[in-house]
Amino acid sequence: MTSVRRFAHIKPRSLFARNILLLVALVAVSQVCAIAVLLHFIQTPRIERAAATFASYIVTLDTLLRATPTAAASTAVAHLDVRAALPEGAASSAPESRLRFYQTYQRRTFIESLRRHLPAEMLVRWQGADTSGDGQQRLWIRAHLSSEPRWIALPVPEAAHDDGLTTALLLSLGLGALAIATAYVIQRHLNRPLAHLADAARLVSAGGEPGVLPTDGPTEIAQVSNAFNRMTAALKEADATRALMLAGISHDIRTPMTKLRLAMAMSSVPSTDASFAQSAEGYLDTIDTILQQFMDYAGSGAKETPVVGDLNALIANLAADFAGLGHEFTLDLGRIEPFAFRPIGMMRMLMNVMQNAVLYGVTGLEVRTWTDERTKRACIVIADRGKGLGGQDPEALKQPFKRGGGEGQPKGTGLGLAIVERIARLHGGTLELRAREGGGAQACIELPLNAPDASGRLIPEPRATA
Structure with a gap:
């Protein structure tokens, strides 16, 4: 529950950011699933078949060398790199690299499969290009020469090399990034009418006139813009009606007020009761001030x-x-x-x-x-x-x-x-x-x-x- 609340706190608030985050997540998940399917159902069986074939060649070679007479052993040694002891730098597994993850996976899968298909006494060691002396990678196999155990160097099969799949993976990631960028542009295009709608709503709340919003966007947003345009038109009409009504009321009230002032001025009231005339004049001024405040508020x-x-x-x-x-x-x-x-x-x-x-x-x-x-x-x-x-x-x-x-x-x-x-x-x-x-x-x-x-x-x- 705590983790859910923490996620709700850090998730983006805007619809634009949420949609972009969702699209990035979908593209990332699709890429990971595609890579997992490729490795599990295509690459791994191909590497294992290559390792089994290579193991059968090694077993055949070991059988021939084991049966080679001692006198002819020197001829075999001249054509093969055969040593009594392992050279320095030979390891039980290939070096691993996080940057070249697929190459690491490919070599590890090949060596493990090769060991499963070889007899238990035929050990396998890997020598990298940096320790071989000639810049070549080698597999050292413990075979027999005239029934004597020896280490024989064999070239690394193509199945254990990076066969270009890394480039394909990088291309796939590039296409995923392109899909995200395209989704970003599309989402910005979709959000632009919403931004205009928000600006117009703020302007209406401030008492301004936003004008007519365009309705040439997507159907759903066009419907919202149409509804907003109808609302602002209705508000404008109501405002005009209110102003007209207040102006009419002001006119209708001020007309008899003016006549009342004139009648008081022409009557004998000011001369006979000055305090009453002053009080009445003050009430008329108050009414006029109140009317003006209503007009100011309406306008x-x-x-x-x-x-x-x-x-x-x-x-x-x-x-x-x-x-x-x-x-x-x-x-x-x-x-x-x-x-x-x-x-x-x-x-x-x-x-x-x-x-x-x-x-x-x-x-x-x-x-x-x-x-x-x-x-x-x-x-x-x-x-x-x-x-x-x-x-x-x-x-x-x-x-x-x-x-x-x-x-x-x-x-x-x-x-x-x-x-x-x-x-x-x-x-x-x-x-x-x-x-x-x-x-x-x-x-x-x-x-x-x-x-x-x-x-x-x-x-x-x-x-x-x-």
């Missing part, structure tokens, strides 16, 4: 064309505007290269966060910026010295209609941070709320310094690897 800003701009300059302008209203922000603006962003959406995002700092923090207002060279991202921190997060979940505060509670807190719709996060995600960035060291809260925004693509969409964040 994702995806259709706004990104342009290259100076983020620090935008922050400085907003800080100057707030300073004119009596809210001073301390600025610590680091170096950020101009990059592409949606200016209206970016201004709305920064203004919402700075407005939150003014409303909830009041004091210790500060904006810091810098560039994270490791991740190539622009970092923005807007902080205050207010009551902080008050133990609330930072992620919950970013949800629509979620507001920071507590006595004396300003009222609103709870859409401000939801709008900020939506715009940040639309730019491929993130929003994180943290408690500030020393008291208060801070909003940390990170934005990638990448350029928009040809269609005006910001490039999504890079995919994670297996």
